[in-house]
Amino acid sequence: MSLSEYTATAYRYFSSRRRLLYWVTSVLILLSVIAFTGIRLEENIEAMLPDRGSRVAGDFALLQRAPFARKLVISLETDGEGGNAVLVAAVDRLAAALDPALFANVVTGPESQMQGRLFNWLQDALPSILDATDLEAIAVGLDEEGVRQRLQENYEQLLAPEGMALKGLIRRDPLSIYLQGLKKLSHINMIPQMRLVDNHFVSAEGKSALLLAETPIAMTDSAGAETLLASFAEAVDKAIPGNISATLVAGHRYTLANAQAIQNDLWRILTGSMLALLVLFFCFLRSPRAGFVFLLPMAVVCISAVAVSWFFSPVSAVTLGFGAVLLGITVDFGLHVYFALRRGGAAPEAIVGELARPLLFGGLTTMAGFAVLLFSDLPGQRQLAVFSIAGIGTALLLSMLVLPHLIPAVGPEQAASSRRWLLRIRRQRRLVLGIWLLLLAACGWQSMGLEFNGDLRRMSLTPPELVAAEQNLRQNWGDFRSQAMIWAKGDDLEEALVANEQLFALLQKEQPDQPIISIASLLPSAKVQQANRLRWLNFWQGAQGQRILADLRRESAAFGFSEVAFSPFFKTLNVPSQPVTLQGLRQAGLGNLVDSLVLAEGTAAEVLTLVPDQPELANLVEGQLQGAVQLVSQGRFRREISAAISHDFFRFILWASIVVVLLLLLLFRRVGKVLAALVPVGTGLIVMFGCMGTLGLEFNLFNIIACILVIGLGVDYGIFMVCKSTEGYSGATDKAVLVSGLTTLAGFGALVLARHPALHSIGVTVLLGIGAAIPAALLVVPVLYRGEDI
Amino acid sequence: MKGLLKTLGIFVFFAQLWLPVGAWAGVSGQDAKVLERLEELSAGIETIASDFTQEKYLAVFQEAMLSSGRFYFKSPGSLRWELTQPVVTGFVLKGNEGHRWHQRTGRSESFDIDREPVMKIVAEQLLACAGADFDWLRQKYKIVVEAQAPVRLRLDPLFETAGFLNYLNIQFSSGGRYVQMVEVHEADGDYTRLRFENVVINQPLAEELF
CATH class of the missing domain: 3.30.70.1440 (Multidrug efflux transporter AcrB pore domain)
Structure with missing residues (x-):
């Protein structure tokens, strides 16, 4: 028994049991609504980022920890x-x-008392943070003349009014060694163009x-x-x-601007969409029973959501929202059933039976298109795949088994009013084919310029005033909010600090002119600190240090300084200094800095370095310190997402095409028919790519899915038109394809009215793709396949 | 950091010059009269020009450090302090803008008191003193009359001095019109004595001085 016979038999079976059919269907829908209320939804954007341990997901998490990300x-x-x-x-x-x-x-x-505390801390920390290079610089600067000059400055400073305030500092550090330490502080200024006023x-x-x-x-x-x-x-x-x-x-401004834009868009889109659907209804349907066709998507939404919740938890709210809109395409199944039954010409079971094959394969090809999303790296897209497959499958069943009982057949065949103008155009075979080929050639050429953009911000509305504010902020303060972050990780703080030191040394050596924000120079690893302290003691006990101290004693006497004048300084040289610690830095008033740059959870620790977001720096760091550190930046994150989208896009298109072709081969078993059935989808895609390339529109996360929608629907149109053209299928195919396409344009194409970039991009994609697929299906397929009056 | 400390020191120095006196609640009747008279006299001061000598008695030096220089004030908001012996250095303040110089190093630079917190405090206190803002000074110091002829005051700061200022002694001229001597006593026992000589009040001062 064929599929047509099964479907016809089912129709006959339920004809005498319609109450049972309606009751079971209603209960199933009701149960799905109840189950839907228990689904745990998640509203954040992470569902639209790659997971499965991907680098992009990890980078996204790290970007959220940037010092200014949540400020x-x-x-x-x-x-x-x-x-x-x-x-x-x-x-x-x-x-x-x-x-x-x-x-x-x-x-x-900064904290009001920070300057004083920081200075005291710095003096105490000098033995631990000054390295061999610093000591060498001190030795060079403190020759006999250098020592004399420092003492001369001290003398003059003490003579001046400020002398009273400087006296303690001069006694502790008569040689101004702290200046070497001050250089270390230059690496912790996170806001480059900032200065302190009051x-x-x-x-x-x-x-x-x-x-x-x-x-x-x-x-x-x-x-x-x-x-x-x-x-x-x-x-x-x-x-x-x-x-x-x-x-x-702040990010909140983007959130609000987008929410308000979407709210405003919804009214505009819904109004436009409803008006267009009403026009279509009065032009092509005109029957209250047609209302059941439009109830199809609503009936399957909750069922689809419940299906998603079986496989994923939590469920992405973005997925559900987008998926619910996608299910608008299931109206197409209902329209084919409606027009076929309303055209009449045969017994209802025969009409439904005849419709079963193209309907099933149309649904299967659309499901196959979405099924490739099951292999996406984006959890949101995988959820969308399950949602769409469940929704389309359920809608297909309802269209074949339930809907025919709700739409009474009219008996004798009715003439299709749209047929005459279609026939006139189809008779211009060369003209139709010429225009079609020209269009394909032009759009194919223009599609070379199509680009992929993974910038999440490009998918959200960015009001001009916010762009200006961001630009102003960068101009006044430097680009402190979008620096690249390099995380040095370790099983404990010491290990992380060692990695951070290696990173800092590399950056200092290879990119000395780049502004680097790092705590490495103020918080060396314990091992390095210990070595520094030992070197410090050896320095002052060694020949160079002893010479400097002798010069200091001699010259200080010459300036009239007393013997006790610098006793605090000499004392520090003989007493072992304490190591520099996180706690010490916090007490010095650098708590905010420490909390921004050092993250210690349990025993594991991460130390952050900020550098300009430049590819050459990323290459340098990853080339030389791979594994020891991890670099993330907004620029690279955008490039990674873009690459992932690009990769996914070609993968999805390829697999969707393969599966669709296989299904078409299974359906038609002839290459010619398969190619003819692919004409609408091919035309739709090429025109869409070409127009987007011409208009400078980019592909993003959202319109890639819309692209799959175009594939699914375009193939549907092709299947029905080839069935009609070659297999004597007598349903009101022209009208059904036309109205299906127009309802899709009314539902999805109306999104082009949106101000919100994501909605707008979906609208443009569908408008172009379906807008080209409809005439290709109605005109090119019949002309191409048979070239005669059909 | 030295800039910060420098301005803090300057503040301490200038805060005691041209001392204000005012509505002296809590001061004994005799002392109040003395202070009110000083307040009246200082209220009419528009310009001041003076030589000064400085003696610093610091433990870090074997002997007292001696130096001398010139001081100028012009209401509202301008002052010049310059050391001429044994080194030539000094600064000028005019409103928020300042300029400092040092002859030996050849260093000369402008500064904004808003960018130097302690210098800002210096300017506030100095201008309050020179502009006879007695209300403000009473908030900053506890003032005691130690002698009446000539008038000598002791000022104990009521604000945070980072631990180095203990108290000030101010001695006025016999007429009470100007400050003759100031002693700045530090917490560690060191002190600085400033003697003002050749003081000229309310004579025109050249614009280029500021």
């Missing part, structure tokens, strides 16, 4: 009136006005000030972001005078 950055700018004092006062007022429940740990400058962060040109804060509101929480920004605006109104502007730069 709220507030920049104040003055028009210059009132100078720094007005700016600094505004910073303090704003800091006080910010709601502490939303803006925690507000920082306007202990506040002020930009180099003095017209901007900076506040940093943290917030408990998650970056993906759009409602929370709205509250945060409203609170910020209120604080600014209250605390900031008119000649000063305040800008908040």
Whole structure:
């Protein structure tokens, strides 16, 4: 018994048991709705990033730990009136006005007592942090003349009004050895163009000030972001005078802008889509029973979601949202059933039976297209594959088994009103083929310029004012938020510090002019510290040190210094100094820095170095220290995602094509028919690629999926048209394909109206692909295959 | 760091010059009258020009360090302090902008007091003193009259001095119009004595001085 006979038999079987059929179907749908409410959903973007231990996923996690990744950055700018004092006062007022429940740990400058504590710490730390090169520099600088010069400076400083404040420092360090230590501090300035004014962060040109804060509101929480920004605006109104502007730069602004854009888009898209569907309904359907066709996607959404939850937990909310939209394509199955039954010309079971084969293979090819996503590295795409397969499969079953009972057949065959204009065009065989080939050639050529972009930010809306704010921030403060991060890892802190030292030494040697943010020079490994201390003692007990000390004693007497003048200094040379520790750095006022650059969880530890995000630095580090350190950067992350998308795209297209061709071979068993069935999808894809290349549109995570949708639907159109053209299939195929295509354009093409880049890109992809596949199916397939009136 | 400490030292030095006196609640009746009179006299000061000699008695030196120089003040907000013997060095402040120089090293640089926290405090205190902002100074010091003829005051700081300033002694001229001598006593027993001579009040000062 053939598939047609099975389907016809099923129709006959349920014709006398329709109540049972409806009841069982309703219960199944109801149960799926109940099960759906228990599914655990996850809203973050990680589902759209590669997993399975991929480097991209690891890099994404590390990027989230960048020192400024989760900080709220507030920049104040003055028009210059009132100078720094007005700016600094505004910073303090704003800091006080910010709601502490939303803006925690507000920082306007270093800790007020930090400078004094840091200096004392530095003097104590010198024996542990100065290396052989530093001691060599000290020895060179402190020849007899050098010692005399330092003492001359000390003498003059003590003579000056500031002498009283400097006296303690001079007694502890008459040779200004601390200057060598100060150089080490230059590697911990995370904001390159920052200077301190009245202990506040002020930009180099003095017209901007900076506040940093943290917030408990998650970056993906759009409602929370709205509250945060409203609170910020209120604080600014209250605390900031008119000649000063305040800008908040944080991921929350992107979240809110995107949420608002999507909300606005939804109204525009839904309105456009509904109007288009209504027009289609009144033009082609005109029957209340056609409403059942449009209920198909709704009936299968929850079933699909439950199917996903069987394989994945938690389920990505992005996947479900996108998948629910995708299931709009299942309307096509219903439309074929509807038009076939409404056209009549045979017994309902015969019509349904005849429809079964193209319908099943159309559904299978679409499912096959999505099935390749099961092999994606992106968990979200794998979930989408399961969701789509389950949804399409269920919709297929409902279309073949349930829907025919809801749509009564009309009996005698009705003439198709659209047929006449189609026939007229198909008679212009050469013209149709000529235009088609020209279009393919032009689009094929233009598709060479198509590019892939994996930048996640390119898939979200970036308002111009936010772009300007980011640019302004970079201009005033340097690009401190997008540096490359290099993590030196170890089973314990010591091991991580050793790796960090190797990294620092490499960067200093190979790229000495690059600004490097590293704690290596202030926190060497215990082993290096011990060696430094030993070298320090040996230095002062050795010939060079003894010569310097002799010079110091002699010259100090010549300047009139007393014998006890530098006794604190001599004492430090004889007492073993304490090692530098994380705790010591925190006590010196560098707690924020330590917490940003050193991560110790349990026994394992990671030490962070920040460098400019440049490929040559990445190559250097990974070439020489592979395994010991891990480099991540936004630039490279974008390149990796882009490469992954590009790789996936070609893989998916290839596998989808292979599976689709195999299914078509199974269906038609003739190469000619298979090629003809591939005309709509081929045309759709080439036109889509060509137009996108011409318009400079890039492929991203979302429109790749839309591309698979075009493949699935395009093949469906091809199958139905080839069946109609070659196998005498008598359903209202032209009309069904046309209306299917138009409903897809109404549903997905309407997304082109969206301002949101992700939605817009899906809309463009589908509009171009399906927009080209429909005429190819309706005109080229019949003309190409038979070239006669069909 | 030295810049910070330097400005802190400058602050300590200047904070005791041209001392303010004002509404002296909590001061004995006789002392209050003395202070009120000083307040009246200093309130009319527009410019000051003076030589000074400095004696530093520091444990780090075998003998006292002697030096001398010139001091200028012009209301509102300008001052010049220069050492001429045994080294030539000094600085000028005009509002927020400053300039410092050193003859031996040839170093000469401008600075902004907003960028140098302690210099900012110096300027605030100095301008408060020179501009006769007695309310402000009363908040910063506990002031005691130690002698009345000539007037000698002791000022104990009420603010954090990083541990090096203990107290100040100020001695006024016999007429009470200007400061004749200042002693800055440090916590470790060291002290600095400044004697002001050839003091000229309210005479025009050349613009280029500032």
